[in-house]
Amino acid sequence: MTVAPALAAVAAPRAPAAPTDVTPDEAARILMKSALFAPPPATLPDGRRDLVGLSRAELEAEMLAMGEKPFRARQLWHWIYHQGERDFAKMPTIARPLQQRLAERFAIGRPETSTEQLSKDGTRKWLFRFRDAQQVETVYIPDREEDRGAVCISTQVGCTLSCRFCHTGTQKLVRNLGAAEIVGQFMAARDTYSEWPSPKDGTPRHLSNIVVMGMGEPLYNYENVAKALTIVMDNEGIGLSRRRITLSTSGVVPMMDRCGAELNVGLAVSLHAVTDELRDVIVPLNRKYPIADLMAACRRYPNASNARRITFEYIMLDGVNDSEAEARELVRLLKGLPAKVNLIPFNPWPGSEYRTSKPEAIRRFAEILSAAGYASPIRRPRGRDILAACGQLKTESERVRRPAA
Known part of the structure; x- marks a missing residue:
């Protein structure tokens, strides 16, 4: 297997490690570190609280604090997440006096759209701005063959992983996104495509899937991500099946077990x-x-099967990781695991040091995986002309120094 000259000087050989046990302390340390990058409170400058991102229990608590019955929370949940309504005055099942009281205390927010770009291939990219002026990018990737597609959502402003081939990795981590900011990206995308409320006649949606593959490492912001996805999967609201959600990780091993136990969404x-x-x-x-x-x-990972295969993302870098020997080693690593491999031609970005693998090398790599029984689609780059393809997302947000506690 070959290593590009630019990498050879820093790649120190080491013996393969045996698997180690995951301890609860490791997961606890990750969550403690995550708290250092916590999002700001979900409160507007006028003091109203944003209802988006609250759990069912939290929404009920807010209603009880107003002296209202718990069923009011169910009504609001329906209007916010099933109907996509943002104006209390347009919720006819709620009496007008209560509508006014709700409007005085609460808001139903969305991230602000700073810019919106449409690729020649139909891919759409939003630059969303939050209340503290931080920004992230979100992408909708249409599937022309099935008349539907996936919304690729971000979970952090910036990223801490610094993967060498990834544009997002060149942007320092600023902070985590809150649950409202995560689910709000999908809700704002639905606004764009006028996909509220949920169709009753079986009409297919354009925005049919979510891939948690945007800016940031989702498992380094696990609690906010889990809260947002729980809201998305609630059958009385957005109602997206866990089979239509895929979470991507670079390998935060201690949190993968918790993700599987609590969310059990698709894993990439x-x-x-x-x-x-x-x-x-x-x-x-x-x-x-x-x-x-x-x-x-x-x-x-629970329920991994031929029907629910784990997806392995493999970016094809010319002369770095695309040899036939590496394809055969990948087959060995995957032995006995229900899996498919997405082969991703490298998407160039300004200042990147890599080149896309040659088509023949990618084709041969895929043939070796396929011959071993693993689906290995070669992903067609989408949105390259607007820097919306895999590994190209980045904003200009800068780290904000927080005062010492």
Whole structure:
């Protein structure tokens, strides 16, 4: 297997590690560190609280604090997440006096759209701005064959992983997104496509899937991500099946078990290399959670089966990770695991040091995986002309220094 000259000097060989046990302390440390990058309170400058992002229990508590019955929370949940309504005055099942009281205390927010771009291939990219002026990018990728598509949502402003091939990784982590900001991206996308309320006649949606693959590492913001996805999956609201949600991780092993136990959504793993020697360089998180630990966590993921395969993302870098020997090693790593491999031609971005693998190398890589029984689609780049393709997302938000506690 070859390593590009630019990587050879920093890739130190090491023996493959045996899988290690995951301890609760590791997960606790991750959650404690996540708290340092907490989002700002979901309160407007006028003091009203945003109802988007509250759990059912929190929404009921707000109604009880107003002296209202719990069923009011169910009514609001329906209007906010099923109908997509933002104006209390347009909720006819709620009496006018209560509508006025609600409007005085609460808001139903959305992220502000700073810019919106439409690619020549139909991909749409939004730059969303939040109340503290931080911004993230969100992308809708249409599937022309099925007349539907996926919304790729972000979970952090910036990223802490610094993967060498990823444009987002060149932007320092500013903060985590809150649950309202995460689910709000999908709701704002629905606004754009006028997909409220949920259709009753079986009409297919354009926005049929969610992929948590935008800016940031979702499992380094687990609690906010889990809260947002729980809202998305609620049958009395947005009602998106867990089978239509895929969460992508670069391999935060201690949180993968919790994600599987609590959410059990589809799992995608950003692998990109088959040896620790190379993955240490292009995916630095591997130095903490090496391939053996990562693959063991994948094998523990609940309900992995031929019907619910784990997806492995593998970006094709010319002369770096695209040899036939690496394809055969990938087959060995996946043995016995229900899996498919998305082969992603590298999407260039300004200042990137890599080149896209040659078409023949990608084709041969896919043939070796296919011959071993693994689906290995070559992903067609979407939205390259607006920097909306895989690995190209980045905003100009800068880290804000927080005062010491």
